[in-house]
Amino acid sequence: MDCLFCKIIAGEIPSSKVYEDEKVYAFNDISPAAPCHVLIVPKEHIESANDLNEENADILKNIFLTAKMIAKEKGIAEKGYRIVNNCGEDGGQSVKHLHFHLLGGRSLEWPPG
Numbered sequence: 001m002d003c004l005f006c007k008i009i010a011g012e013i014p015s016s017k018v019y020e021d022e023k024v025y026a027f028n029d030i031s032p033a034a035p036c037h038v039l040i041v042p043k044e045h046i047e048s049a050n051d052l053n054e055e056n057a058d059i060l061k062n063i064f065l066t067a068k069m070i071a072k073e074k075g076i077a078e079k080g081y082r083i084v085n086n087c088g089e090d091g092g093q094s095v096k097h098l099h100f101h102l103l104g105g106r107s108l109e110w111p112p113g
């Protein structure tokens, strides 16, 4: 499948890996928007939040627990962080493989642009 994040998970495209287990892969964003900017993705190819269903949504538990663990490891858990999913064109999703941004290490503005 011609999917950038599937290729990164498979090791066909190099990435700066932060964490991996049987279901989840986490790596540093190539263009960080904050001192900590990690992308957390399911190893299973799910295109976007629109494609979550009763069968595959258990992965969200793994993703959020991974985000929490990485935040603690990176020392940003206490001060706080943001977990972001962009869905579709208006949501600003540029890679069509479900991914969650873990952003922290600075004070983040709200609302987003």
Ligand code: 5GP
Pocket (backbone or CB within 6 Å): 004, 015, 016, 027, 028, 029, 030, 031, 032, 039, 085, 086, 092, 093, 094, 095, 096
């Ligand atoms: P989106 O805009 O779809 O929510 O997020 C996609 C993210 O993937 C962007 O923050 C972008 O910087 C990141 N990205 C795009 N291509 C690559 C790549 O080849 N390697 C890594 N590590 N990140 C990438």
Ligand code: ZN
Pocket (backbone or CB within 6 Å): 003, 004, 005, 006, 007, 044, 045, 046, 096, 097
């Ligand atoms: Zn994919």
